[in-house]
Amino acid sequence: xxxxxxxxxGWSLIRAFTVLVYLFMFLPVAVVxxxxxxxxxxxxxxxxxxxxxxxxxxxHNDAIVRAFKTSVLLGSLTAVVSTTIGVMASLAxxxxxxxxxxxxxxxxxxxxxxxxVVLAVALLLFLRWLEMPKxxxxxxxxxxxxxxxxxxxxxxxxxxxxxxxxxxxxxSLGANAFHTFREVTLPLIMPAVFAGVIFAFTISFDDVTGxxxxxxxxxxxxPTQIFAMLRNSISPEINALGAVMVVITxxxxxxxxxxxxxxxxxxx
Amino acid sequence: MSANDADAPGARPWLLMSPALAAVxxxxxxxxxxxxxxxxxxxxxxxxxxxxxxxxxxxEVLTDAFYRDILIQTLRIAAISTVLCILLGYVPAYFIAxxxxxxxxxxxxxxxxxxxxxxxxxxxxxxxILGVSGALNVFLLWTGIIxxxxxxxxxxxxxxxxxxxxxxxxxxxxxxxxLDGIDPNLTDAARSLGCTAWQAFREVTLPLSVPGLAxxxxxxxxxxxxxxxxxxxxxGPRDAMFANLVFEAIITQLNWPLGSALSLALLAVxxxxxxxxxxxxxxxxxxxxxx
Numbered sequence: 001x002x003x004x005x006x007x008x009x010g011w012s013l014i015r016a017f018t019v020l021v022y023l024f025m026f027l028p029v030a031v032v033x034x035x036x037x038x039x040x041x042x043x044x045x046x047x048x049x050x051x052x053x054x055x056x057x058x059x060h061n062d063a064i065v066r067a068f069k070t071s072v073l074l075g076s077l078t079a080v081v082s083t084t085i086g087v088m089a090s091l092a093x094x095x096x097x098x099x100x101x102x103x104x105x106x107x108x109x110x111x112x113x114x115x116x117v118v119l120a121v122a123l124l125l126f127l128r129w130l131e132m133p134k135x136x137x138x139x140x141x142x143x144x145x146x147x148x149x150x151x152x153x154x155x156x157x158x159x160x161x162x163x164x165x166x167x168x169x170x171x172s173l174g175a176n177a178f179h180t181f182r183e184v185t186l187p188l189i190m191p192a193v194f195a196g197v198i199f200a201f202t203i204s205f206d207d208v209t210g211x212x213x214x215x216x217x218x219x220x221x222x223p224t225q226i227f228a229m230l231r232n233s234i235s236p237e238i239n240a241l242g243a244v245m246v247v248i249t250x251x252x253x254x255x256x257x258x259x260x261x262x263x264x265x266x267x268x
Numbered sequence: 269m270s271a272n273d274a275d276a277p278g279a280r281p282w283l284l285m286s287p288a289l290a291a292v293x294x295x296x297x298x299x300x301x302x303x304x305x306x307x308x309x310x311x312x313x314x315x316x317x318x319x320x321x322x323x324x325x326x327x328e329v330l331t332d333a334f335y336r337d338i339l340i341q342t343l344r345i346a347a348i349s350t351v352l353c354i355l356l357g358y359v360p361a362y363f364i365a366x367x368x369x370x371x372x373x374x375x376x377x378x379x380x381x382x383x384x385x386x387x388x389x390x391x392x393x394x395x396x397i398l399g400v401s402g403a404l405n406v407f408l409l410w411t412g413i414i415x416x417x418x419x420x421x422x423x424x425x426x427x428x429x430x431x432x433x434x435x436x437x438x439x440x441x442x443x444x445x446x447l448d449g450i451d452p453n454l455t456d457a458a459r460s461l462g463c464t465a466w467q468a469f470r471e472v473t474l475p476l477s478v479p480g481l482a483x484x485x486x487x488x489x490x491x492x493x494x495x496x497x498x499x500x501x502x503x504g505p506r507d508a509m510f511a512n513l514v515f516e517a518i519i520t521q522l523n524w525p526l527g528s529a530l531s532l533a534l535l536a537v538x539x540x541x542x543x544x545x546x547x548x549x550x551x552x553x554x555x556x557x558x559x
Contacts, residue, residue, distance in 0.1 A: 018363040028393035089288035096281035115494030122299035145295040
């Protein structure tokens with residue numbers, strides 16, 4: 001009896017500790033969202049009531065709206081390019097045997113293993129040497145290269161689980177390779193493709209480490225805009241922008257996950 | 269097309285891979301080789317670069333005590349953050365893995381959330397809490413415990429705090445993946461053979477979760493040691509990390525040869541850590557968290 005009691009209390013300690021760690025992870029972000037609604041003129045504690053004034057201020061801040069548009073465009077293009085070439089590469093790596101496969105698999109994951117700063121410096125200086133100035137396409141290329149490994153890892157993992165027999169059946173019924181991919185393989189790996197798109201979008205949308213190196217003068221994404229604003233002081237507008245970012249970057253994957261689950265369910 | 273495929277099945281994987289392979293080659297491999305060459309060039313007083321083979325940048329990076337001290341500081345900060353992540357992360361990972369309630373899915377979902385919440389927002393959120401007019405100071409002033417706001421921010425401690433906050437989900441996720449793969453029968457067997465719960469944990473569960481611990485530690489250490497944003501937001505002027513030096517050299521001073529040498533030095537140090545890890549664990553463990 002006492003041992004059961006002891007076990008029980010051990011488990012509740014573990015649970016209490018877990019709750020505390022989760023609070024540590026989320027409380028600061030919750031504070032940002034809370035302060036975004038602060039009516040107080042300086043946006044700090046103590047709160048003096050709720051207000052939407054900082055969101056209105058955001059809406060009228062041209063620099064922020066521009067940064068927002070840049071980020072959405074960049075994130076979307078990154079997601080499309082990265083997922084397309086990532087899916088193609090995963091197909092090659094999972095469905096075919098060829099020499100040097102191990103090396104190439106490692107090469108595809110390499111952008112995660114190289115510190116982002118080093119990647120940023122290398123790409124920047126190389127393109128400078130080619131006499132290409134900092135530009136939006138450079139930013140896009142940079143974002144593609146460090147989102148690519150995530151897409152490849154996710155799609156590969158799913159592709160391994162899709163049995164080859166389905167594809168072989170389609171082939172034996174006369175479908176060509178592209179047809180088989182479009183009608184059989186793609187629907188089966190769709191949840192992973194979708195996850196890849198979302199991963200690539202959010203990583204790009206969030207990135208600041210590489211972006212600060214690559215962005216041309218005058219172009220800001222949302223994170224670099226926040227970074228620039230932090231230089232002055234923490235203004236309530238930053239908290240409001242933070243709240244918007246949190247909502248977007250949390251809502252997009254959540255909606256995505258729900259859709260993916262529905263897709264997966266439809267397949268069964 | 270299909271007849272063609274039958275003739276040359278060997279070409280198709282390369283065709284499929286070519287865009288991604290070209291991207292990795294042109295945007296990663298070639299540029300990294302390029303900065304190796306660049307690091308031997310010399311920055312002239314006029315602001316241009318002198319092409320050649322000069323060891324000056326490397327001599328400066330390898331012998332200057334300033335760089336050495338910051339490298340040691342960087343490794344220390346990354347190591348402390350990693351250890352704190354282990355200490356804070358193991359128990360929640362264990363709780364999620366062993367919990368049988370319906371909260372399990374929610375806990376895992378919540379664990380993924382921080383990955384989606386902007387790094388810069390999570391970092392700057394601490395200013396709202398620890399800053400001069402942050403929640404903590406306002407609370408302490410209100411209770412009367414202090415009469416002047418405390419200067420808690422902008423030191424090495426807050427840099428570590430920011431890093432732990434950023435890296436903890438990586439650690440918990442990796443440990444969880446490892447713990448979740450352990451057959452519960454193993455601990456049951458240990459218990460039925462007379463182990464106490466603690467012994468069963470120490471002798472069975474803990475050793476079996478080492479791969480996850482190692483993968484999580486590698487990620488935390490490498491990501492932590494490579495950052496320059498956290499020290500810029502939460503650190504003071506003396507809390508620069510090695511990546512800040514790179515940023516300084518490239519963006520502020522426009523000294524690209526020196527910046528190349530500095531970033532290669534960082535790559536070498538962190539590369540050695542990754543090598544050490546793959547030697548003992550294998551890179552596949554890292555891929556497991558994506559399944």
